[in-house]
Amino acid sequence: xxxxxxxxxxxxxxxxxxxxxxxxxxxxxxxxxxxxxxxxxxxxxxxxxxxxxxxxxxxxxxxxxxxxxxxxxxxxxxxxxxxxxxxxxxxxxxxxxxxxxxxxxxxxxxxxxxxxxxxxxxxxxxxxxxxxxxxxxxxxxxxxxxxxxxxxxxxxxxxxxxxxxxxxxxxxxxxxxxxxxxxxxxxxxxxxxxxxxxxxxxxxxxxxxxxxxxxxxxxxxxxxxxxxxxxxxxxxxxxxxxxxxxxxxxxxxxxxxxxxxxxxxxxxxxxxxxxxxxxxxxxxxxxxx
Amino acid sequence: xxxxxxxxxxxxxxxxxxxxxxxxxxxxxxxxxxxxxxxxxxxxxxxxxxxxxxxxxxxxxxxxxxxxxxxxxxxxxxxxxxxxxxxxxxxxxxxxxxxxxxxxxxxxxxxxxxxxxxxxxxxxxxxxxxxxxxxxxxxxxxxxxxxxxxxxxxxxxxxxxxxxxxxxxxxxxxxxxxxxxxxxxxxxxxxxxxxxxxxxxxxxxxxxxxxxxxxxxxxxxxxxxxxxxxxxxxxxxxxxxxxxxxxxxxxxxxxxxxxxxxxxxxxxxxxxxxxxxxxxxxxxxxxxxxxxxxxxxxxxxxxxxxxx
Numbered sequence: 046x047x048x049x050x051x052x053x054x055x056x057x058x059x060x061x062x063x064x065x066x067x068x069x070x071x072x073x074x075x076x077x078x079x080x081x082x083x084x085x086x087x088x089x090x091x092x093x094x095x096x097x098x099x100x101x102x103x104x105x106x107x108x109x110x111x112x113x114x115x116x117x118x119x120x121x122x123x124x125x126x127x128x129x130x131x132x133x134x135x136x137x138x139x140x141x142x143x144x145x146x147x148x149x150x151x152x153x154x155x156x157x158x159x160x161x162x163x164x165x166x167x168x169x170x171x172x173x174x175x176x177x178x179x180x181x182x183x184x185x186x187x188x189x190x191x192x193x194x195x196x197x198x199x200x201x202x203x204x205x206x207x208x209x210x211x212x213x214x215x216x217x218x219x220x221x222x223x224x225x226x227x228x229x230x231x232x233x234x235x236x237x238x239x240x241x242x243x244x245x246x247x248x249x250x251x252x253x254x255x256x257x258x259x260x261x262x263x264x265x266x267x268x269x270x271x272x273x274x275x276x277x278x279x280x281x282x283x284x285x286x287x288x289x290x291x292x293x294x295x296x297x298x299x300x301x302x303x304x305x306x307x308x309x310x311x312x313x314x315x316x317x318x319x320x321x322x323x324x325x326x327x328x329x330x331x332x333x334x
Numbered sequence: 335x336x337x338x339x340x341x342x343x344x345x346x347x348x349x350x351x352x353x354x355x356x357x358x359x360x361x362x363x364x365x366x367x368x369x370x371x372x373x374x375x376x377x378x379x380x381x382x383x384x385x386x387x388x389x390x391x392x393x394x395x396x397x398x399x400x401x402x403x404x405x406x407x408x409x410x411x412x413x414x415x416x417x418x419x420x421x422x423x424x425x426x427x428x429x430x431x432x433x434x435x436x437x438x439x440x441x442x443x444x445x446x447x448x449x450x451x452x453x454x455x456x457x458x459x460x461x462x463x464x465x466x467x468x469x470x471x472x473x474x475x476x477x478x479x480x481x482x483x484x485x486x487x488x489x490x491x492x493x494x495x496x497x498x499x500x501x502x503x504x505x506x507x508x509x510x511x512x513x514x515x516x517x518x519x520x521x522x523x524x525x526x527x528x529x530x531x532x533x534x535x536x537x538x539x540x541x542x543x544x545x546x547x548x549x550x551x552x553x554x555x556x557x558x559x560x561x562x563x564x565x566x567x568x569x570x571x572x573x574x575x576x577x578x579x580x581x582x583x584x585x586x587x588x589x590x591x592x593x594x595x596x597x598x599x600x601x602x603x604x605x606x607x608x609x610x611x612x613x614x615x616x617x618x619x620x621x622x623x624x625x626x627x628x629x630x631x632x633x634x635x636x637x638x639x640x641x642x
Contacts, residue, residue, distance in 0.1 A: 096594070100607050126607045156381060156425070158388035158432040159612055190393045192611040237525040 051116045051171045055134040058109055062127065063098060070097045071131055075138035084149055087139045091153060094135070095128045095160060103130050119202030119231060120170055128160060133168035143174025150181060159190060166196035169203040179207050186216045191223055198230055205232025214241040217266060218248060227262040228331035234265070242270035246278050261286075261293035262328050268297030271306060280309050283316070289333060291316060292325045335579060336601075339561045340364040340586035341440075341469075341501060341519065341548035344402070345383075345391055349525035351551075351558045358562040362401040364548075365391060365592060366440035366469055368409045371553050377421035384425075390430040396613045401601050402591065405439030405469045406430055413444070413453035423456055430464045430537040431507060436593040437461075439469025440501065442484050446473060451487070458491035467593050469499045472507065481507040485514055497587055501548070512544055517589045521550040522560035530564040534571045542580035546589070 049057070056075070060068045074090040086218055103125040104114070113120045122130070139149070150172070154165055166185040182204060185197035197204060198216055208216065213236055220227055227233055245263050252259045264282065267275055282294035295316040299308040310317050319325050337360045344352070344365050355363075365387055374380055387404040395402035406429045408422045424453045438461040443450050468488065468513060473480035481500065495515035502521045503511060511518040524528050531549060549560035557563070561562050565582040569575065590596045604613050 087429055089431065092428070095433055096431070100605060102607060124610075156385055156428045158434065159393050160433050162389065163611060190390065192393075 049112060049116050050139040051113075051120065052107075052134060054112050054116045055130050055137070057112075058103060058105060058128055059098075059127065059134060060083060062103070066204065067098050071134070075135060077137060084152065084298055087135065087149060088153065088156075088226070089137055091132050091161065094131045098127050098131050099161060100126050100128045100160070102126050108287060117170055117202075119206070121200040121202075121231070122167070124200060125167060129164035129167055132161065132164040133171060136165070136168060137171060141173075143172075143177045146173050147177045150178070154181070154184075159192065159297075162188075162190070162193045163196040163316070166193060167201065169197065170201060170206075175203070175207060178203070179212075182207065183212055186219060194219065194223060195225055195229075198225060200229050200231065202231045204230070205236050210236075210238055210240065214238070214244055217241060218244055221245075221248065221260055221263055224260075226331045227260075228327055234269070237266045237269045239270040239272075242267045242275060246275050249278060259290070261289045262327070264290075264293045264297035265327050265330075268300035268306075269302070271297065271301045272303060276301070276303065276305055279306070283313055292319070293330050295320050296327065296330070298326050321326040335359055335362045335562075335565060335575075336585070337561045337565065337582050337596045338362045338364075338546075338586040339549050339551075339558070340499075340546060340590060341366055341521065341550045342558060343368060343550070343552035344395060345386060346553035347371075347551060347558055349394075349398070352395065353557055356398045356400055358559050360400060360562065362403065362587075362596065363395065364403045364405060364436060364469075364586070364596075366405040366471075367407050368440055368471075368552070369411050373412055373415060375415075376554060377418060377425065380418075381425055384429050385478050388429065388434060390505050392434055393612060399613075401596075401613070402435045402598050403436045405437040406432075406435050407438045407441040407457055407469075408453055408469060409440060410442050410444035410450045410454070410473070413450045414447060416449055416591075419449070419453050423453065423460075426457070426460060427464070430460065430466060434595055435466075436590040437467035437469045437498075437499070438464075439467075440471040441468065443473045443480050444471075446476065446480055446483070454461065454484075454487060455491055458488060458493060462492050467497045467499070467590065468493060470501060470578075472500060474502070477502075477504065478506050482510060485511070485516060488516075497592060502550070505532070505536065508540060508545075512540065516544070517585070519586075520544050520545070520547045522547055522557070522564050523550065524555060525558050530560065530567050531562050534568050534573065536541040537568055537577060537581060538575050542577040542585065544585065546581055546585040548586075636641075 059071060076102055077086055101107055103122065105123060110123055150165060150227050154162065157165065169182055185193060188194050198266050204213060204216055217227065228291055245267050249259045251261055262280060269278060279294045279298050286294060295310055298310040299320045339360055341408045342363050342365060344363065367384060367387060384406055392402040406426060408419055413419050440456050441454055441457045443454065458468060470484050472484055485500065498512045499517040499519050502517040503518050508518050520533055522533055547561055547564055549556060549558055551558040561582050565578050585599060
């Protein structure tokens with residue numbers, strides 16, 4: 046099936062999974078929202094979602110994930126739950142222009158519980174007038190609640206499309222700070238930049254000075270822009286790091302355009318071969334067995 | 335033995351408290367909306383407070399393996415600022431259906447002024463409209479007649495006594511509360527109201543039916559371990575384990591569980607989606623240990639000193 050909008054896709058997936066009564070409630074609520082411009086209905090139905098629909102995993106099939114990408118490039122709802130899908134669906138059903146949508150979203154976020162915040166931020170790539178929600182996304186990145194942060198940062202194309210470089214760099218650094226993985230960040234490699242590489246190396250030095258471990262994923266965004274001292278840092282990891290750290294340093298060096306990087310890597314033939322044979326990947330480093 | 339503290343203001347407490355509470359066996363808590371020790375002047379600060387009860391504080395508790403529920407309402411002290419009270423009443427419906435909201439509360443009387451009465455009644459109506467439980471704060475001054483009046487008005491406004499928790503009881507109020515079919519909660523304060531020695535005698539006299547205890551710990555001198563400590567004392571003084579379990583765990587669950595928002599499986603067998611999104615605690619039934627860091631030595635120490 047092709048040509049579905051995100052809202053149509055959400056409705057189809059939800060209706061296929063919900064018992065009759067819950068599906069009917071959802072469709073009725075959406076219908077009411079389409080017909081009215083009162084905010085109160087929206088606030089109430091969005092709040093009621095978990096009571097009506099539950100919080101089980103949405104658990105999309107591969108074909109349905111394909112529908113998601115077709116409906117909105119980069120959209121990856123594989124980790125969504127039923128309540129999150131239903132809440133975003135209701136927001137989209139209420140429709141409206143970007144300004145009204147954004148005002149309602151601010152209102153909803155101001156009185157949201159944790160589950161609602163996660164749903165609203167996961168929905169970012171689907172909202173009208175995408176540029177309007179940059180401050181909202183930045184607010185989500187500022188949170189101290191890991192689940193909310195990850196709703197913005199993980200499997201969400203919005204940050205890489207809309208965040209300016211300083212905000213992007215803060216998001217990546219914050220992911221490391223709070224122990225969130227980098228691998229699920231959409232556009233991580235594409236948006237690597239020299240300023241971020243420097244920030245990450247500084248952070249690694251802080252951690253080393255404090256005798257604390259450094260996530261091997263950190264080096265992924267350093268490699269493509271590694272120069273001078275940064276190469277020396279990678280050399281240090283190659284020499285002294287744990288297994289996963291050395292694998293990460295080797296991968297990072299292989300992504301550097303600097304000829305000196307190749308020189309460093311060749312000093313470790315086993316790692317060199319593992320890299321060229323694709324035996325090491327950032328996905329595997331992010332998800333150790 | 336597991337415990338529930340069905341009345342504690344965690345927003346005013348530290349992470350040390352959370353660690354000690356978890357170590358002492360507290361698995362779930364109810365945080366009633368109340369005042370901050372000084373009156374709020376803006377509805378905006380009320381909104382932010384209630385948002386923290388359904389958001390940040392719920393998340394914070396979960397990091398320590400404790401399930402956090404709350405009650406939402408306009409407290410009696412701040413009801414006396416009528417301009418503020420009107421605006422708060424308008425935003426309350428936005429919060430009553432949030433996840434983890436188990437009742438309208440804590441509401442009731444402080445000075446028993448006409449304005450307090452007006453907003454107590456208005457919130458009882460809200461509870462009826464949203465089919466919710468009510469948690470009643472009984473006044474510290476003129477307690478006996480204030481408690482009677484709280485129950486009279488709740489019934490007058492159409493509440494079923496079995497869906498109303500009357501809190502901060504003492505020896506003078508408990509008999510009438512039980513006779514009329516309400517839930518009788520007792521706050522164990524270190525120096526005021528009910529001490530835990532007195533509570534042992536109440537348990538001896540009245541048994542455990544419809545009775546439970548809480549700490550009401552807040553920004554004042556109070557003890558977030560009041561429930562497990564009182565449980566220990568009860569057992570030492572010969573109250574049966576069944577009665578202690580009911581008074582310190584089971585009855586609070588029965589009362590607030592009527593909301594459908596608080597279920598034993600939330601801490602015994604948390605849903606995978608909750609564990610990923612929010613809850614860092616152990617899943618007791620599945621024997622998993624997803625906790626990131628070990629509880630610090632002080633918590634293990636207090637575990638030993640509080641409850642074995």
